[in-house]
Amino acid sequence: xxxxxxxxxxxxxxxxxxxxxxxxxxxxxxxxxxxxxxxxxxxxxxxxxxxxxxxxxxxxxxxxxxxxxxxxxxxxxxxxxxxxxxxxxxxxxxxxxxxxxxxxxxxxxxxxxxxxxxxxxxxxxxxxxxxxxxxxxxxxxxxxxxxxxxxxxxxxxxxxxxxxxxxxxxxxxxxxxxxxxxxxxxxxxxxxxxxxxxxxxxxxxxxxxxxxxxxxxxxxxxxxxxxxxxxxxxxxxxxxxxxxxxxxxxxxxxxxxxxxxxxxxxxxxxxxxxxxxxxxxxxxxxxxxxxxxxxxxxxxxxxxxxxxxxxxxxxxxxxxxxxxxxxxxxxxxxxxxxxxxxxxxxxxxxxxxxxxxxxxxxxxxxxxxxxxxxxxxxxxxxxxxxxxxxxxxxxxxxxxxxxxxxxxxxxxxxxxxxxxxxxxxxxxxxxxxxxxxxxxxxxxxxxxxxxxxxxxxxxxxxxxxxxxxxxxxxxxxxxxxxxxxxxxxxxxxxxxxxxxxxxxxxxxxxxxxxxxxxxxxxxxxxxxxxxxxxxxxxxxxxxxxxxxxxxxxxxxxxxxxxxxxxxxxxxxxxxxxxxxxxxxxxxxxxxxxxxxxxxxxxxxxxxxxxxxxxxxxxxxxxxxxxxxxxxxxxxxxxxxx
Numbered sequence: 001x002x003x004x005x006x007x008x009x010x011x012x013x014x015x016x017x018x019x020x021x022x023x024x025x026x027x028x029x030x031x032x033x034x035x036x037x038x039x040x041x042x043x044x045x046x047x048x049x050x051x052x053x054x055x056x057x058x059x060x061x062x063x064x065x066x067x068x069x070x071x072x073x074x075x076x077x078x079x080x081x082x083x084x085x086x087x088x089x090x091x092x093x094x095x096x097x098x099x100x101x102x103x104x105x106x107x108x109x110x111x112x113x114x115x116x117x118x119x120x121x122x123x124x125x126x127x128x129x130x131x132x133x134x135x136x137x138x139x140x141x142x143x144x145x146x147x148x149x150x151x152x153x154x155x156x157x158x159x160x161x162x163x164x165x166x167x168x169x170x171x172x173x174x175x176x177x178x179x180x181x182x183x184x185x186x187x188x189x190x191x192x193x194x195x196x197x198x199x200x201x202x203x204x205x206x207x208x209x210x211x212x213x214x215x216x217x218x219x220x221x222x223x224x225x226x227x228x229x230x231x232x233x234x235x236x237x238x239x240x241x242x243x244x245x246x247x248x249x250x251x252x253x254x255x256x257x258x259x260x261x262x263x264x265x266x267x268x269x270x271x272x273x274x275x276x277x278x279x280x281x282x283x284x285x286x287x288x289x290x291x292x293x294x295x296x297x298x299x300x301x302x303x304x305x306x307x308x309x310x311x312x313x314x315x316x317x318x319x320x321x322x323x324x325x326x327x328x329x330x331x332x333x334x335x336x337x338x339x340x341x342x343x344x345x346x347x348x349x350x351x352x353x354x355x356x357x358x359x360x361x362x363x364x365x366x367x368x369x370x371x372x373x374x375x376x377x378x379x380x381x382x383x384x385x386x387x388x389x390x391x392x393x394x395x396x397x398x399x400x401x402x403x404x405x406x407x408x409x410x411x412x413x414x415x416x417x418x419x420x421x422x423x424x425x426x427x428x429x430x431x432x433x434x435x436x437x438x439x440x441x442x443x444x445x446x447x448x449x450x451x452x453x454x455x456x457x458x459x460x461x462x463x464x465x466x467x468x469x470x471x472x473x474x475x476x477x478x479x480x481x482x483x484x485x486x487x488x489x490x491x492x493x494x495x496x497x498x499x500x501x502x503x504x505x506x507x508x509x510x511x512x513x514x515x516x517x518x519x520x521x522x523x524x525x526x527x528x529x530x531x532x533x534x535x536x537x538x539x540x541x542x543x544x545x546x547x548x549x550x551x552x553x554x555x556x557x558x559x560x561x562x563x564x565x566x567x568x569x570x571x572x573x574x575x576x577x578x579x580x581x582x583x584x585x586x587x588x589x590x591x592x593x594x595x596x597x598x599x600x601x602x603x604x605x606x607x608x609x610x611x612x613x614x615x616x617x618x619x620x621x622x623x624x625x626x627x628x629x630x631x632x633x634x635x636x637x638x639x640x641x
Contacts, residue, residue: 005056020047021187024059034061036186037070044070046137046184062223072097074135074185075125075192075221076104081177082124083217087111092179093156093205093214101220105203107156108215118197118217125195132190133175137183142166145180156205194228195221234481241481243533244375250538250596252529252546253376262373262380264526269546272575274525276544278361280413280641281385281521284406290359290387295339297363301329306499307338308435312468318367332365337493337518340388341500344514349504354514355391355399361525362386376530383525389517390502393443396515400451400473400490403519407475407488410521413641414532414541416487418478421457423448424465434468440494445471447492469495472518479535487528491518538596539618543639549576550592551613554585554604561608565601565628572632593618599635 001013004023014022020038024031024047038047039058044066051057060067076095083090083106093105106113140148142161148171149157157180161169172181174189186192197219205211222228239245247253252270259265266274282292301320304310310317313334320329333339340358349356363383372378391399411419425445426434434441448471452459466472472491476484493516496502503511522528532540542548549569553562562578569576576597579588585602592600601613606625613631615623626634 001053002051003054004051005054007058014051016053017050019050020045020057020059023051023057031059035059036061036064036067036191037184039066044184046135046187048134048187049137049184069097070184071186071191071223072102072221074189075195075219076102077135077172077174077177077179077181077185078125078128078189078192078221079104079121079197079217079219080106080179081128081175082121084177085128086121086124087113091154091156093203094160095179101198101218103216103218105156105205105214105216107212113200113215115200118200121217122195122197125192128175129189129192129195131175132188134188135185136173137185138171138173140169140171142169145169145171148178149180159206191223192221193223194225195219196228196232238481238483238534241534241537242375243377243530246533246538247376247530249594250546252533260380261370262368262378264376264379264381270529272546273529273540273544276546277522277525277529278385280544281410282359284409285357285359285387288357288402288406289355290357293340293343293358293360295333295336295343295360295362297333297365298330299333299339301331303338303342304331304334307335307341307496308469308499309335309338313366318365333362334364334366336360336362336364336384336386337388337496337516338500340386341496341502341516344390344502345500349390349502349514351392351504351506351512354504355389355395357387357389359385359387376526379526382527385520385522385525387519389519390497390504390514391517392504392506392512393515396444396447396492396517397451399517400447400492401455403490403517404451404455404457404473407490407519407521410488411475411477414544415535416477416479419458419487420476421452421459422465422474422476422486423452423459423461424467424472424474425461425463426466426471427464430464434466436469436495436498441471444492444494448473448490467491467493467518469493470518477531479531480537481534485531487523487531488521489519489523492516493518539598540596541641542598542635543641545596545598547576547595547597548574548635548639549599549601550588550595550597551576551578551601551603552585552588552592553578553580554602556580556582558603558605558608562603565603565613568628569632572636574632574635589616601631 002016002018004012004014021032021035024035035047037060038045039060040051041056062068073096080092080095087108089109090111091107095102095104145161160180170181170183171178172183172185197217199218201216202213203216204213220231250269251267252273253264253266255264298321317334318332320331322329343358361383363381365381368378368380389399452473470491470493472489474486475488477487478484497513497516502514504514506512551562551565553559559580562580566578589600598618600616602616603613607613612625612627614625615631617623
């Protein structure tokens, strides 16, 4: 018999050969109709695969991340089947699931293919899905697998097979289609009810520019048409909110090929937005005892060799900068932490000096591949709201808790209310990619888990997501469209203090090693602002808006009064402008709305005579008239953080 332990710890027994689908049917036919895959002893399996004798089982549906992933990976196979039917002789690369669906890389050979052909492929996929063909798993020897693809003359699958061990290779079949695949897959194609192929792109085989460029087809599928319709609606809204589009429309930032790819330049309004964010965090940090520091944009190569960053990120760094002095090498700064270690080390430290909290808005540089660059979310130059806390071991938990408070204050002030705290730990199997002492890692991981629990955070644990030098707490925030972003990170580090031989004199006059906490509530200003633009659709909180008001005279006769109003508001540190163009008031209001200006102050004969302004608020309409003093008081109350 097969013993199956379910998530509620209940145990059921089934005959040998039973599958997860059999278990689902024993619970209810309704559940069985929704099961896509199963988590068997921590590993995702086909729901139709025979279970081992002792099984810890979780049934996976569309509501589970691994269920969706299985559904989309199976959809990639359906796409490949449709393409082989329509374009005989094509060669297949890889077809994984991704966060937003799936893709398949194809070598079309002599066939022409473009986005115009996507509807035809979609129709074929729908036709094949309706056949409800089972996804059947086959274990196959490496020799037989090689012969299959040699006969098919498919060099891409042969390349993949070259790295696989005999005895670990599986094929999957559905209908007339066979693919080399680890799996798992959904029970049959009939689960796939709604299909949309999104776009066509180019991709080098194995991501290597030296290899052939393949055609990558992206798609998304759903078990119900209604869900596809809702997804496409959200996608349309996301395109309207795209930070690259709004950034250009709102004159926030720009890029230049001459300056270089991935190197953003902030325009005046964007610079104001950036400064407001920076000053907001600086004030909060100052209240919490942080000390500002400034470090150079470059550092000697040996600095990053000592820190371990050169060995870990050397290939992703810009090439060393050589000076006129032979043998002298510098790097553009990829991280701020090594510089802060050297600041700590610049003079003797006592236990009374700790915790020492050093903060810097430091610009760093990393050479991202051109194909990975994306607006402000993936750039080669970005500014981190970086801070490093040096503390005694007995201070770690308290300091970590205070940083959590700061991160949550930032999120609340900027309207990010929906988040999960991800406890990012080491990969359980590949410990060799992490540096440092095992006991210190255990202590750091335990500290993070305890503080997160004490703070009552909604947490998930992810293995393999730790930094190479220590575990961390990453905040995964959902935006207005329900998308998840990693914003804010706190990391415990016992390793860099050892590498830089940092010390402090303890109360017993012995020299001890401090613990280092890395933290960045924004992560990077560039990425944070990109996400904030899309979250708010450019309608920033009043205190953050680059232009908080526009004074709109109804005709040129009232331009002088408009300028007086502007000057009085500027004297109170409100930022805005007077629109003195020879345009009708309706046009001025529309233009201010498009520019997302929170307040429009309309002035005409009545307002000038009574020394008032007629107030219109974006999204709310007319608020009536006020004296300037009353408006300033009202504004400051509304803009309070």
